Amino acid sequence: MKELVNKPKSLSIIERKWWHAATVYQIYPRSFCDSNGDGIGDIPGIIGRLDYLQSLGVTVLWLSPIYKSPMDDNGYDISDYQNIADEFGTLADFDKLVAEARQRGIGILLDLVVNHTSDEHPWFVESRGSRESRLRDFYIWRPPSADGGPPNDLTSSFGGSAWTLDPRTGEYYLHLFSRRQPDLNWKNPEVRSEIYRMMNWWLDRGIAGFRMDVIDLIGKEVDAGITADGPHLHDYLQEMNRETFGERDVLTVGEAWSATPDSALLYSGRDRRELSMVFQFEYVTQSWDETHGKWRPKPVDLVKLKAVLGKWQHALAEDGWNSLFWGNHDLPRAVSRYGDATGYHVESAKMLATVLHLMKGTPFIYQGEEIGMTNVSFTSLNQYKDIETLNMHRLHVEAGLSTEDFIRGANESGRDNARTPMQWSADPHGGFTTGSPWIEVNPNYATLNAASQVSDDRSIWAHYRELVSLRKQHPVIVYGRYQAWLDHHPDVFVYTRTLDDEELLVIANFTPRTITIELPDELHRRGRPLISNYSPVGEVGETLGLGPYEAFALLSSRLAP
Numbered sequence: 001m002k003e004l005v006n007k008p009k010s011l012s013i014i015e016r017k018w019w020h021a022a023t024v025y026q027i028y029p030r031s032f033c034d035s036n037g038d039g040i041g042d043i044p045g046i047i048g049r050l051d052y053l054q055s056l057g058v059t060v061l062w063l064s065p066i067y068k069s070p071m072d073d074n075g076y077d078i079s080d081y082q083n084i085a086d087e088f089g090t091l092a093d094f095d096k097l098v099a100e101a102r103q104r105g106i107g108i109l110l111d112l113v114v115n116h117t118s119d120e121h122p123w124f125v126e127s128r129g130s131r132e133s134r135l136r137d138f139y140i141w142r143p144p145s146a147d148g149g150p151p152n153d154l155t156s157s158f159g160g161s162a163w164t165l166d167p168r169t170g171e172y173y174l175h176l177f178s179r180r181q182p183d184l185n186w187k188n189p190e191v192r193s194e195i196y197r198m199m200n201w202w203l204d205r206g207i208a209g210f211r212m213d214v215i216d217l218i219g220k221e222v223d224a225g226i227t228a229d230g231p232h233l234h235d236y237l238q239e240m241n242r243e244t245f246g247e248r249d250v251l252t253v254g255e256a257w258s259a260t261p262d263s264a265l266l267y268s269g270r271d272r273r274e275l276s277m278v279f280q281f282e283y284v285t286q287s288w289d290e291t292h293g294k295w296r297p298k299p300v301d302l303v304k305l306k307a308v309l310g311k312w313q314h315a316l317a318e319d320g321w322n323s324l325f326w327g328n329h330d331l332p333r334a335v336s337r338y339g340d341a342t343g344y345h346v347e348s349a350k351m352l353a354t355v356l357h358l359m360k361g362t363p364f365i366y367q368g369e370e371i372g373m374t375n376v377s378f379t380s381l382n383q384y385k386d387i388e389t390l391n392m393h394r395l396h397v398e399a400g401l402s403t404e405d406f407i408r409g410a411n412e413s414g415r416d417n418a419r420t421p422m423q424w425s426a427d428p429h430g431g432f433t434t435g436s437p438w439i440e441v442n443p444n445y446a447t448l449n450a451a452s453q454v455s456d457d458r459s460i461w462a463h464y465r466e467l468v469s470l471r472k473q474h475p476v477i478v479y480g481r482y483q484a485w486l487d488h489h490p491d492v493f494v495y496t497r498t499l500d501d502e503e504l505l506v507i508a509n510f511t512p513r514t515i516t517i518e519l520p521d522e523l524h525r526r527g528r529p530l531i532s533n534y535s536p537v538g539e540v541g542e543t544l545g546l547g548p549y550e551a552f553a554l555l556s557s558r559l560a561p
């Protein structure tokens with residue numbers, strides 16, 4: 001029996017924003033499309049693919065860094081914030097990208113990397129010159145500890161101490177990433193105002209907002225050993241908001257590995273005036289090994305995965321906003337990590353997309369995910385290019401691990417999985433370049449490529465396009481209340497989204513097996529099949545059979561009998 005509810009139209013407390021209904025697409029420029037045959041993706045290459053992105057339906061592109069950089073960390077080490085790296089193009093190319101994207105209803109999000117700069121940034125060159133340098137205090141310098149070693153035991157994300165001794169002045173500088181990425185001193189008001197000035201300069205060029213690299217680290221209290229979530233973090237973000245984008249209608253998303261549902265409300269709560277949303281990684285790190293971290297990931301535990309994603313859905317239901325993503329340029333390929341890249345490639349890629357894109361939040365598609373690109377299997381160390389992987393290899397081998405063992409972990413979790421070139425076609429190097437690519441293309445490009453999918457209505461690509469379009473058409477997908485069902489079921493992900501008199505039911509089999517599940521009375525219904533990766537499902541009753549990785553969504557009216 002269905003309840004006959006006839007409540008007044010619900011007034012969501014959340015103020016409507018354009019980016020609530022948007023789907024963002026992340027581009028890793030180095031690996032997206034090479035226009036001039038030098039083996040490196042570039043801005044003209046992106047411009048050449050705008051029609052492809054428009055037909056996918058995405059309305060925001062987040063570009064990983066395109067600024068001048070010695071590329072120690074592929075651009076996350078910036079030496080000039082107000083210029084473009086030669087290999088990516090020119091400022092004129094960038095302005096053209098913004099204009100051409102805008103004509104297609106697409107906005108450009110820049111990657112704001114302001115926790116650190118490159119060691120080649122003129123600020124650092126000046127700062128390291130002498131202890132009396134006028135920019136000394138732009139970075140974090142400390143004298144050696146009593147035994148001459150580093151000031152404390154803070155470690156770098158890429159391995160080893162976070163401190164490097166600079167012989168010129170006999171002091172250590174802090175770098176939470178590579179030694180070529182010195183951390184800026186956010187306590188210095190001059191540093192902050194320089195950054196705000198630079199941000200406004202880009203906003204004035206017409207960008208749609210920023211993705212903020214490791215933004216949870218800028219409030220660090222180095223001497224107390226605090227890096228993430230420091231005491232002044234939110235003061236700085238409120239100041240940044242006031243001084244830069246606060247009055248502009250842009251999207252801002254902060255990368256925050258330390259974020260909890262509570263802190264997410266500090267960043268994105270309605271009265272806080274900080275950011276639109278953050279990326280949270282709780283569901284990522286919960287499957288890392290206690291000692292070896294991501295290099296020995298545990299198998300995905302669906303019950304735990306549902307619990308974490310559900311917790312975030314609830315915590316930000318009435319205030320704040322979620323970001324939704326399975327992958328990015330640091331993470332393994334979604335279908336390899338959470339699906340089945342060999343046995344049920346198409347089914348599982350579509351299933352994952354269905355589950356993610358119908359939740360509440362703004363979905364992010366990482367380049368190539370829309371065609372189901374997979375992890376790569378490298379066999380020799382020189383195929384890897386990522387600084388994190390190469391540094392970690394050195395440390396693990398010093399600690400007694402064999403290179404072969406390390407490669408097994410890197411093929412599962414290394415960042416280069418996400419960085420092999422976009423597979424456009426079955427042409428040499430997947431149509432990414434006419435030259436020789438900076439990193440090898442995944443050999444499966446011959447069968448797994450965009451060209452073969454865009455014209456096929458049953459492809460993974462077509463499924464993503466459908467999901468992006470559904471979000472634009474159905475407010476229930478954007479604003480509906482989330483409720484999870486069958487929390488403890490190890491095989492299926494089931495949730496409903498409710499708005500006014502509409503209810504969306506999403507059911508997904510996370511296993512490569514044919515299964516039968518029992519559904520509680522409240523879920524029995526007839527409705528309109530919205531999307532599926534098998535044949536359309538218009539009715540569910542007490543028992544439901546699901547094929548391997550089957551997923552579907554059913555839209556029904558709560559007023560109907």
Ligand code: TEU
Pocket residue numbers: 073076077113157177213214255257294329330388415
């Ligand atoms: O990543 C932050 C970060 O902490 C990653 O290094 C992450 O921990 C790691 O990949 C997972 O093992 C951001 C950028 O997304 C990343 O590409 C940069 O290398 C890093 O910051 C430094 O800017």
Ligand code: CA
Pocket residue numbers: 034035036037038039040041042087
């Ligand atoms: Ca190029």
